[in-house]
Amino acid sequence: MTYAEAIKTLRKKMLITQTELAAQLGVAFVSVNRWENGSYEPTMKAKRKLAPLFEKYGIEVK
Secondary structure (H helix, E strand, O other): OOHHHHHHHHHHHHOOOHHHHHHHHOOOHHHHHHHHHOOOOOOHHHHHHHHHHHHHOOOOOO
């Protein structure tokens, strides 16, 4: 699963909006939006924050 797919899946499993996920990660809404659209990939700092969430919800990223 790509980061774009993984982030969207994570958000759907958590039942939250892009804005809410952005607030949890300490990034701008536009960042989450671009990640989900596949325009950009998360920074290493964001990936470190996402990793435990992916693990908790059983999402594998390649």
